[in-house]
Amino acid sequence: IKVSTTGYHILHNEHGVDAFPQHRYVPSAPGFPASAFALPLVSNAVPTGFAPTSPAPANPFVTLSTHGPYGPQFPQPGRAQCAVPPPVCEKSTYRTLDGSCNHLERPQLGMANTRYGRLLSPRYADGVSAPTASVTGQDLPSARLVSLVIFGEMDVPDPEYTLINMQWGQIMTHDMSMQAGGTQSKKHPTRCCTDDGRLVGLDTAHKTCFAIIVPDHDPVYSQVGTECLNFVRTLTDLDARCPDYRGGPAEQLTTVTSYMDLSLVYGNSIQQNSQIRAFQGGRMIVERRNGADWLPASRNVTGDCDAIEPTEVCYTAGDIRVNQNPGLTILHTILLREHNRIAGELAKLNPHFDDRTLFQEARKINIAQYQYISYYEWLPIFLGAENMLKNRLIYKVPEKAPVNDFDPSIDPSVINSHATAAFRYFHSQIEGRLDLLSELRSVLGSLRLSDWFNRPGIIEVGDNFDSLTRGHSTQPEELTDINFDREIKHFLFRRNMPFGSDLRAIDIQRNRDHGLASYNDFRQFCGLRRAQSWEDYTDLIDRAIVEKLKTLYPSHEDVEITVGGSLESHVAGALAGPTFLCILTEQFYRTRVGDRFFFENGEKYVGFTPDQLAEIRKASMARLVCDNGNNIQSMQQKAFLLVSPSNPVVPCSNIPQVDLTKWIDKKPHYGK
Numbered sequence: 001i002k003v004s005t006t007g008y009h010i011l012h013n014e015h016g017v018d019a020f021p022q023h024r025y026v027p028s029a030p031g032f033p034a035s036a037f038a039l040p041l042v043s044n045a046v047p048t049g050f051a052p053t054s055p056a057p058a059n060p061f062v063t064l065s066t067h068g069p070y071g072p073q074f075p076q077p078g079r080a081q082c083a084v085p086p087p088v089c090e091k092s093t094y095r096t097l098d099g100s101c102n103h104l105e106r107p108q109l110g111m112a113n114t115r116y117g118r119l120l121s122p123r124y125a126d127g128v129s130a131p132t133a134s135v136t137g138q139d140l141p142s143a144r145l146v147s148l149v150i151f152g153e154m155d156v157p158d159p160e161y162t163l164i165n166m167q168w169g170q171i172m173t174h175d176m177s178m179q180a181g182g183t184q185s186k187k188h189p190t191r192c193c194t195d196d197g198r199l200v201g202l203d204t205a206h207k208t209c210f211a212i213i214v215p216d217h218d219p220v221y222s223q224v225g226t227e228c229l230n231f232v233r234t235l236t237d238l239d240a241r242c243p244d245y246r247g248g249p250a251e252q253l254t255t256v257t258s259y260m261d262l263s264l265v266y267g268n269s270i271q272q273n274s275q276i277r278a279f280q281g282g283r284m285i286v287e288r289r290n291g292a293d294w295l296p297a298s299r300n301v302t303g304d305c306d307a308i309e310p311t312e313v314c315y316t317a318g319d320i321r322v323n324q325n326p327g328l329t330i331l332h333t334i335l336l337r338e339h340n341r342i343a344g345e346l347a348k349l350n351p352h353f354d355d356r357t358l359f360q361e362a363r364k365i366n367i368a369q370y371q372y373i374s375y376y377e378w379l380p381i382f383l384g385a386e387n388m389l390k391n392r393l394i395y396k397v398p399e400k401a402p403v404n405d406f407d408p409s410i411d412p413s414v415i416n417s418h419a420t421a422a423f424r425y426f427h428s429q430i431e432g433r434l435d436l437l438s439e440l441r442s443v444l445g446s447l448r449l450s451d452w453f454n455r456p457g458i459i460e461v462g463d464n465f466d467s468l469t470r471g472h473s474t475q476p477e478e479l480t481d482i483n484f485d486r487e488i489k490h491f492l493f494r495r496n497m498p499f500g501s502d503l504r505a506i507d508i509q510r511n512r513d514h515g516l517a518s519y520n521d522f523r524q525f526c527g528l529r530r531a532q533s534w535e536d537y538t539d540l541i542d543r544a545i546v547e548k549l550k551t552l553y554p555s556h557e558d559v560e561i562t563v564g565g566s567l568e569s570h571v572a573g574a575l576a577g578p579t580f581l582c583i584l585t586e587q588f589y590r591t592r593v594g595d596r597f598f599f600e601n602g603e604k605y606v607g608f609t610p611d612q613l614a615e616i617r618k619a620s621m622a623r624l625v626c627d628n629g630n631n632i633q634s635m636q637q638k639a640f641l642l643v644s645p646s647n648p649v650v651p652c653s654n655i656p657q658v659d660l661t662k663w664i665d666k667k668p669h670y671g672k
């Protein structure tokens with residue numbers, strides 16, 4: 001890293017090309033140097049069509065994926081592939097399912113099965129792919145130890161936001177990225193620890209193993225003798241032998257489209273989509289039971305879920321993570337029902353529309369509402385409305401006015417440090433107790449999160465779907481702070497065992513796995529002062545925490561972005577400190593202006609009419625819940641905010657609706 005005369009550091013991106021990956025983030029907090037950010041973005045994507053400069057090294061994944069240390073393994077979901085873009089893009093009114101051809105000149109951008117983007121060059125120990133090591137050559141502290149010493153587990157309810165706020169975030173996350181090669185929530189077929197929690201010897205462990213070592217005297221795991229938490233490395237372009245890998249640092253692959261296109265509902269390829277699409281009336285497949293529509297059942301219950309009872313259902317959707325927790329499955333169901341609701345309305349309004357037109361128009365409206373809710377209702381809570389306006393992530397325009405800010409020079413790929421560090425900070429919002437509430441919002445009972453990981457069938461029992469949905473939109477989420485709920489800190493995916501894994505430790509280990517640049521590097525990147533010593537971190541991090549960090553890490557240069565970023569005091573009006581806010585703002589700028597189909601784009605072939613756009617801008621989280629519960633009659637207008645005198649629960653009929661008559665006879669443009 002060099003410092004250029006302009007004061008910006010010139011970096012090598014993951015392909016060794018000099019680039020200025022500056023972002024255009026303008027900090028909104030006083031005291032941060034706003035001038036550093038008013039620069040145009042430079043895309044850091046892979047140039048297409050180049051030849052490898054050196055032969056690709058042996059691929060540990062291909063040779064070992066079917067046989068682990070314990071014999072044959074299951075086929076791995078999200079198996080590493082390298083996307084192949086179509087040779088020619090046809091101009092279409094609708095998005096493709098795999099994200100190809102959103103960018104017409106570089107059709108691969110944002111596709112499923114491509115690389116994450118990078119803001120700063122990776123810090124692999126060997127410069128190519130080995131997990132990050134200490135700058136001193138000493139060992140880094142165990143990720144579990146960092147989780148225990150630095151992060152708390154106190155239960156602090158948020159004074160403003162509801163649990164559905166957290167849950168919507170996970171939906172957006174699952175839309176934007178999924179690291180390749182893992183099962184994430186199911187027991188991973190690659191075992192880096194034995195079933196009783198001992199380390200598998202280095203000689204026998206799978207090449208992709210990077211187990212988390214549990215420290216001695218762990219207050220939780222030592223009770224049961226667990227010494228090792230399973231952790232499997234994310235697959236990279238090097239592992240998958242992507243044809244355009246040309247040596248240099250490996251880059252992790254993500255298996256879903258980067259765009260906010262509800263790929264988790266519709267799937268990430270034509271093949272995946274055709275398994276869940278009804279091909280009738282523009283609808284997606286649902287199964288009707290007890291008077292309600294449910295996601296189609298998975299044919300592989302034991303493979304996809306951790307069901308205990310033989311009758312327990314387990315679902316299929318556009319994303320394999322759908323069954324991970326009840327709140328997630330509920331929002332998946334709501335978004336699926338919303339598609340069919342829209343398709344049904346459109347069919348009534350336009351009897352001449354065929355299945356394909358109904359499907360694509362309903363999909364387009366569903367995605368637009370979702371983008372509107374995400375950018376105008378949800379993100380301002382996290383990034384601050386003022387900050388978003390200033391950085392052009394949202395606009396104040398008349399209700400019918402489009403915003404034509406698509407910029408083909410922007411790479412829409414999800415940035416590694418966003419997905420692996422910054423966005424995961426909101427794991428802090430997870431609540432381990434899920435309330436069941438009546439229509440009058442009285443507590444009927446509650447569920448313990450770790451009893452229901454990968455057991456989504458609970459949402460179909462009795463009135464649970466509505467009671468849990470009301471619970472999520474009424475009970476507070478956990479405060480966004482350094483505390484992570486016990487249910488995910490000691491009991492993650494415990495199945496019927498006494499303890500499970502630690503999500504915070506996994507996040508830290510994943511940071512090292514992906515070789516992210518350090519917290520200090522990102523401070524500098526974000527225009528903050530680069531720390532020369534531990535003392536310098538006290539500008540943003542509590543001194544007592546800096547003292548603890550000092551006892552763990554050999555050098556202040558070793559603190560990971562996942563750790564340092566999570567410890568900063570928040571910028572006023574936002575739910576993150578300046579470094580994470582800079583990464584998050586950068587990401588959501590790219591996700592917007594790098595998406596040719598972003599809902600506010602008024603371009604003739606892809607946009608909505610002014611009247612339609614004004615309707616999309618009436619969508620809300622509350623309306624989605626009202627329209628797609630089994631029988632939810634009332635909601636507060638602002639579902640992400642707690643019920644209060646200024647945000648009272650009102651009958652659903654008082655919540656504005658998107659008027660689909662604006663879609664009457666608007667003949668869609670045909671395309672591929």
Ligand code: HEM
Binds near residue numbers: 177
């Ligand atoms: C009950 C709720 C949640 C659970 C149980 C959960 C669990 C997990 C797990 C197990 C992983 C994979 C970890 C790894 O192997 O590296 C993950 C990844 C991730 N989570 Fe969560 N999470 C939840 C909610 C959220 C929320 C609310 C957000 C943000 C608003 C979020 C953001 C992310 C991101 C960005 C990733 C990385 C995605 C990728 O690129 O693969 N999660 N989460």
Ligand SMILES: [Ca+2]
Binds near residue numbers: 175257
């Ligand atoms: Ca997507």
